[in-house]
Amino acid sequence: MIEVRDLVYEYPTKRALNGVSLTIQPGTITALVGPNGAGKTTLMRCLAALEMPYSGQVLIHGLDTRESPREIHENLSFLPDFFGLYDSLTVRRCLTFAARAHGLTGSAVETAVEKAAARVGLTDRMKQKAAELSRGLRQRLAIGQAIVHEPKVIMLDEPASGLDPDARRSLSALFLELKASGLTLIVSSHILSELEDYSDQMIIIQNGLMVGGQAVALSENRISYLVELAAPDAGFAAYLERLPGVTQATLNGATAQVWLDSPERRAGVIRAIVSDGYPLTGFAETRRTLEQTYLEETGKAAR
Amino acid sequence: MNPELLRNIWIELTERRLTLMVIIVACILVVAISPGDWMSAAHTAELVFYAVVVLWGTRCAAQSVVEEIGNKTWDGQRLSAIRPWTMVWGKLVGSTILAWIGGLLCLVVILYQAYRIGGVDNLAMQAGYFLAIGIISQAAALLASVVAVRRRMSHTRFDVFLYQLAGLIAALMVWRVWQTVDPTSLFRSFTGGVDPFTVSTVWWWGGSFDPGTFYLASLAVFLFWVILGNYRVMRRELQVQNGPAVWLVFLVFVAAYAGGFDFWRDYIRDGAFMTGMRAVQGGIALIFVTYVMALVEPKEIVAYRWLIERFKARQFISLLARFPAWGYAYLAVVVLGVLAIVMLPWSVAERANVYGGPMIVLAALGFVLRDCAVFMAMGLGQVGKRSDIAALAILALLYGFIPGMFSQVEGATAFFYPSEHDPSWLNPLAAWAQALIGWYLILRRPDLRRRPQS
Numbered sequence: 001m002i003e004v005r006d007l008v009y010e011y012p013t014k015r016a017l018n019g020v021s022l023t024i025q026p027g028t029i030t031a032l033v034g035p036n037g038a039g040k041t042t043l044m045r046c047l048a049a050l051e052m053p054y055s056g057q058v059l060i061h062g063l064d065t066r067e068s069p070r071e072i073h074e075n076l077s078f079l080p081d082f083f084g085l086y087d088s089l090t091v092r093r094c095l096t097f098a099a100r101a102h103g104l105t106g107s108a109v110e111t112a113v114e115k116a117a118a119r120v121g122l123t124d125r126m127k128q129k130a131a132e133l134s135r136g137l138r139q140r141l142a143i144g145q146a147i148v149h150e151p152k153v154i155m156l157d158e159p160a161s162g163l164d165p166d167a168r169r170s171l172s173a174l175f176l177e178l179k180a181s182g183l184t185l186i187v188s189s190h191i192l193s194e195l196e197d198y199s200d201q202m203i204i205i206q207n208g209l210m211v212g213g214q215a216v217a218l219s220e221n222r223i224s225y226l227v228e229l230a231a232p233d234a235g236f237a238a239y240l241e242r243l244p245g246v247t248q249a250t251l252n253g254a255t256a257q258v259w260l261d262s263p264e265r266r267a268g269v270i271r272a273i274v275s276d277g278y279p280l281t282g283f284a285e286t287r288r289t290l291e292q293t294y295l296e297e298t299g300k301a302a303r
Numbered sequence: 304m305n306p307e308l309l310r311n312i313w314i315e316l317t318e319r320r321l322t323l324m325v326i327i328v329a330c331i332l333v334v335a336i337s338p339g340d341w342m343s344a345a346h347t348a349e350l351v352f353y354a355v356v357v358l359w360g361t362r363c364a365a366q367s368v369v370e371e372i373g374n375k376t377w378d379g380q381r382l383s384a385i386r387p388w389t390m391v392w393g394k395l396v397g398s399t400i401l402a403w404i405g406g407l408l409c410l411v412v413i414l415y416q417a418y419r420i421g422g423v424d425n426l427a428m429q430a431g432y433f434l435a436i437g438i439i440s441q442a443a444a445l446l447a448s449v450v451a452v453r454r455r456m457s458h459t460r461f462d463v464f465l466y467q468l469a470g471l472i473a474a475l476m477v478w479r480v481w482q483t484v485d486p487t488s489l490f491r492s493f494t495g496g497v498d499p500f501t502v503s504t505v506w507w508w509g510g511s512f513d514p515g516t517f518y519l520a521s522l523a524v525f526l527f528w529v530i531l532g533n534y535r536v537m538r539r540e541l542q543v544q545n546g547p548a549v550w551l552v553f554l555v556f557v558a559a560y561a562g563g564f565d566f567w568r569d570y571i572r573d574g575a576f577m578t579g580m581r582a583v584q585g586g587i588a589l590i591f592v593t594y595v596m597a598l599v600e601p602k603e604i605v606a607y608r609w610l611i612e613r614f615k616a617r618q619f620i621s622l623l624a625r626f627p628a629w630g631y632a633y634l635a636v637v638v639l640g641v642l643a644i645v646m647l648p649w650s651v652a653e654r655a656n657v658y659g660g661p662m663i664v665l666a667a668l669g670f671v672l673r674d675c676a677v678f679m680a681m682g683l684g685q686v687g688k689r690s691d692i693a694a695l696a697i698l699a700l701l702y703g704f705i706p707g708m709f710s711q712v713e714g715a716t717a718f719f720y721p722s723e724h725d726p727s728w729l730n731p732l733a734a735w736a737q738a739l740i741g742w743y744l745i746l747r748r749p750d751l752r753r754r755p756q757s
Binding site: 012065067088097098145 | 309310371375376377378381382383384386387541543604605609754755756
């Protein structure tokens with residue numbers, strides 16, 4: 001678990017983080033978003049124990065970044081936006097060094113290297129030097145280095161920049177696979193659609209503060225249904241909210257939007273609407289995009 | 304194996320580089336040995352050793368961290384679980400390993416000749432010296448580079464040369480001192496066997512020591528400190544907090560080492576006077592440490608703002624834990640200064656051949672504090688070399704150019720550096736007034752007094 005308490009980070013003429021507090025549960029993927037200069041990278045660097053805050057506390061699995069930075073690094077990885085590789089080393093040696101630098105020894109190193117290479121699709125390029133790789137492959141190698149020691153927490157700053165659509169899709173799949181194996185991921189990106197596929201929650205940083213004071217859960221309420229009638233009916237939303245499985249309903253003209261506690265409820269809801277005599281003309285699934293959520297949350301904060 | 308060392312071996316010891324190094328050095332040595340003059344061959348080997356281990360080795364050591372910053376791999380290292388000590392020796396040995404391979408070939412010739420002329424004892428002394436000069440120079444260059452990294456300077460090739468220069472200066476000092484005790488030294492081979500600085504005995508804390516043994520022991524101790532310095536700076540760079548205890552022990556060591564030399568044993572018989580002079584000697588060494596640290600330590604506005612806040616909140620333990628190294632060094636200078644003021648005779652007649660007395664010491668304390676204010680005023684919030692150059696230029700004006708302009712005005716030098724005047728209080732008053740005004744102006748800076756908004 002990651003716990004941040006009243007984190008303040010200052011530059012000489014700007015307070016980059018102004019009392020950020022948050023908790024991130026293990027086994028989740030958190031999207032870290034916000035405008036340029038909002039403090040995302042500073043927050044990530046503080047979480048990674050690369051920068052010491054002015055005040056406040058960061059606990060990674062119970063270890064304080066001030067007191068145990070090197071111990072934290074055994075179980076944490078951070079891939080910065082602008083990363084470097086040892087160009088004269090082969091892919092195998094890059095991964096081997098990363099594994100050993102994070103405390104792996106003996107036969108565990110070789111196993112970890114093979115596994116990481118397979119996960120990022122570099123098994124057939126182990127003898128190639130890092131300098132000879134394309135930008136996308138270098139990005140994959142960097143991600144391979146970040147995951148080779150199977151950390152409990154991985155933080156990635158703009159991980160998909162420079163990747164082609166196929167590689168981005170595989171990256172999303174990799175993140176979900178890592179999450180399934182119990183890892184905690186924090187991913188920062190400007191491209192919200194990229195975060196859409198795998199994020200469980202979103203933290204919006206603006207002017208050094210966390211918008212709304214807490215993370216926005218994305219798994220809940222993301223999918224809803226549009227129910228269209230032939231003619232408007234003012235009491236339709238109230239009717240829908242009385243149906244079993246409906247958690248919320250809103251009405252806009254002849255169209256209602258309903259949220260269900262489970263997708264399996266759809267058939268029952270349609271059956272009830274028809275059998276109660278409403279002139280149903282359409283029923284469609286709709287997804288609230290991350291961008292919509294982001295705009296709603298930042299809009300609320302502005303108000 | 305140390306992962307950092309292994310990585311360096313992968314990069315540095317490629318087959319091609321290793322072969323080239325061995326062939327080039329071996330060829331030079333074979334040519335040097337072939338006429339059969341082993342003394343001359345040993346001197347050639349010594350020169351090659353300095354070129355490879357000291358000149359090139361310091362360059363490698365100075366580049367080892369800086370190059371990683373340029374290649375954007377240093378954050379990865381800082382994010383690794385490699386412990387500071389492992390990182391230091393991985394870098395120190397790893398980055399210079401090829402230079403050492405060339406150096407070891409030279410050592411074979413040097414040590415063979417040392418054995419021929421002086422047996423095992425001479426061989427051991429020479430081996431100790433050559434290993435020490437190599438490691439001290441490389442460690443000093445690495446230390447300078449990591450200190451610079453902490454200041455977040457941009458690192459041009461010229462910057463790397465400056466870090467290397469720190470190593471070369473350390474090597475030059477070690478070399479010059481060693482030349483005075485080595486009868487077969489390279490220096491004497493150029494001067495017909497004469498060295499004006501040769502001493503037959505070193506007097507230290509009342510005891511007499513053989514110069515060779517004393518210098519070797521000193522080298523070993525300084526080697527320990529320079530490696531420890533690397534470890535401590537690397538800890539900070541890897542975000543591990545350093546307490547002040549080790550630094551305080553170092554300050555005590557410097558004061559005791561410098562204060563121990565009995566320069567005055569033929570002139571001073573009085574015990575209190577001698578103690579006062581020892582305090583002055585130790586204090587001068589610590590003033591040097593204070594200046595070096597005031598120059599090289601990062602002077603981050605945020606860090607000093609944090610210290611001021613801790614002071615206002617009376618959180619003295621937190622304050623002392625992050626108190627700047629130059630500050631501790633200055634406090635140690637003050638302690639020795641007070642001791643000197645108490646112990647030195649006030650009357651000029653009692654001071655015999657010794658220039659200066661308590662008032663000069665009091666003035667020196669003020670001038671050092673003033674100079675620290677100059678370093679701070681120029682360096683606070685600045686990250687480049689320009690602030691250092693500006694501070695040094697101001698000090699050059701204060702100690703050289705301006706006093707020179709007023710050299711005809713009686714008593715004018717009292718305002719610029721420690722010197723004897725009538726009235727005797729003028730010099731300390733001028734020094735402390737400047738120091739207090741300087742620090743008052745620094746502490747009034749808005750960016751130190753007010754925290755920014757987001």
